[in-house]
Amino acid sequence: MDVAYLTFGAQLTHADKLANSLRAIHNVEAWSDGGIHYHIIVATMRQPPREACEAICSLSPSRHGDMSDRIHLHTLANLSREAMQLKGRLAKLARGPGKMYLWKNMIHYILPEQLDRVLLLDSDIFIVTEVAQLWSMFDRFGPNQMIGMGLEQNQFYSSLFGSTSGALGLNSGVVLYDLRRMRASELYKRQLEGFASQRLPVGIPIKPERTRLGYIADQTLFSFMSHPTAAGAAELFFVLPCGWNRQLSPQYWTTPGFLATHQCSGPCHLLHANFKPYKRLLEGWIQSDPTGRTCGVRAAVEGARNCTSRFPKHPPREHECPDAIWAYPAGVYMMREVARRRRFTIQKSFATDKLGVVVPDKDRVLTELIPCGAAAAPCVPGLQPGDKRSRAS
Numbered sequence: 001m002d003v004a005y006l007t008f009g010a011q012l013t014h015a016d017k018l019a020n021s022l023r024a025i026h027n028v029e030a031w032s033d034g035g036i037h038y039h040i041i042v043a044t045m046r047q048p049p050r051e052a053c054e055a056i057c058s059l060s061p062s063r064h065g066d067m068s069d070r071i072h073l074h075t076l077a078n079l080s081r082e083a084m085q086l087k088g089r090l091a092k093l094a095r096g097p098g099k100m101y102l103w104k105n106m107i108h109y110i111l112p113e114q115l116d117r118v119l120l121l122d123s124d125i126f127i128v129t130e131v132a133q134l135w136s137m138f139d140r141f142g143p144n145q146m147i148g149m150g151l152e153q154n155q156f157y158s159s160l161f162g163s164t165s166g167a168l169g170l171n172s173g174v175v176l177y178d179l180r181r182m183r184a185s186e187l188y189k190r191q192l193e194g195f196a197s198q199r200l201p202v203g204i205p206i207k208p209e210r211t212r213l214g215y216i217a218d219q220t221l222f223s224f225m226s227h228p229t230a231a232g233a234a235e236l237f238f239v240l241p242c243g244w245n246r247q248l249s250p251q252y253w254t255t256p257g258f259l260a261t262h263q264c265s266g267p268c269h270l271l272h273a274n275f276k277p278y279k280r281l282l283e284g285w286i287q288s289d290p291t292g293r294t295c296g297v298r299a300a301v302e303g304a305r306n307c308t309s310r311f312p313k314h315p316p317r318e319h320e321c322p323d324a325i326w327a328y329p330a331g332v333y334m335m336r337e338v339a340r341r342r343r344f345t346i347q348k349s350f351a352t353d354k355l356g357v358v359v360p361d362k363d364r365v366l367t368e369l370i371p372c373g374a375a376a377a378p379c380v381p382g383l384q385p386g387d388k389r390s391r392a393s
Contacts, residue, residue: 107120
């Protein structure tokens, strides 16, 4: 099993610049049998690879012992001229960090030929289920599918594609790549070349200027490719169950129709803190307990699991769960926790969308929370690595 992280943004001169990826590796290790190989992709590397790997391993001890033979570093320094030129042309459609994110669309150029499959995770992912279950999604791929991603759980791409298209777009926080198929696919190659030549995708009723890929260029490019009426590339994509990329961002809470796109009736296997204040909270959780047994993580997972079409009108009774959230999404709990740590309280407030569904006002969310201490009663059965009966599996 192989897991990859992109750590662009700084040269690898000191191992501590990989702090986010190292924290994420702790979490993955807690939910694995110790056989995972990690591939860390950096822009450049001044230290000799062996020395850099040793430094990384010294900062990232595993409960499974020495990791020196399981961490691999890859740089962009030795890529072919073809790959660099293709990326350069694609980058003209992107802005800001989106230019570097486009390497997610070209990861088959970076990783070695002997690697057939890889799971790419953002560093703001918190897994609470055996990683092998996510890896097993490869077995569900159809004969032409080579990229597995979850849907974007808000209406961002509806505004891009048009609300009547029915396309939600894809989120690139969790991606399964069949690298062997990607390298052999003429269709995927034509897609990349087409966008690099700035040709418009066919069949999408949007204005030409909206085809620019923007700040999240990687997932926007994947979303264009997977659009049901685009240039025949939808067949390349496998859609992961919603619980394998449970997005917590509250950015679109008050947008009409948010609940319909955000609802997830399946189990929550991981949390994706795709909202800046939540990232720091998640980092703290991983650092304190990478297994996710803490009450804060359990409450957030429980909230993500129990998404319904409407928010509850009242908080749960104390005996039901002393630390449970009273409203979904899990971001409500996260917002409370962030605010609690900052020692301020925001008044409880609601807004009603055009469909008559009550949603919390994202700017005035109730942040008071029953203290979550070490002696607090568990909100869900203890989430133990390897426990096949846990409610997060």
